[in-house]
Amino acid sequence: MALLDPIINRPNRVLELQKKYQADPRPVFLRPAGAKQTLVVYGAIFATGMLSTVYGIGCLVTGYGKAAQKQED
Template identity: 75%
Template sequence: MALLDFVYNRPNRVLALQKQYQADPRPIYLRPAGAKATIATYGVIFSLGMMSTLYGIGCLVTGYGKPAPKDA
């Protein structure tokens, strides 16, 4: 069935691609394409989230933002 030859009769290039991928000296988490941008974006979002959390905890501890008690 020559009509579907391109689907099931393809060369196996897994070993060549694996050797190329493993020869890269960068850490494993930086090897895929676009990994630096992804990790940088994650770092920025994570940092903002942690700073917001610490700010919120600080506000809760100090009572910042609560109305002053009214002396009657």
């Protein structure tokens, strides 16, 4: 089984990595590498989507665009 030894006989570093990860004072969702950039991009996309939705609902409620269509007829 010498072929599988590098896969099977690996050192267990879970406790070491867990202590290092838990010692970080940042919130859990900001601890992984690149988390802040990912959250900023997600927040921008989410905000754009929500603002577009609110704008569309506002246009439907107020009838924006229908008055211009009536004047053309």
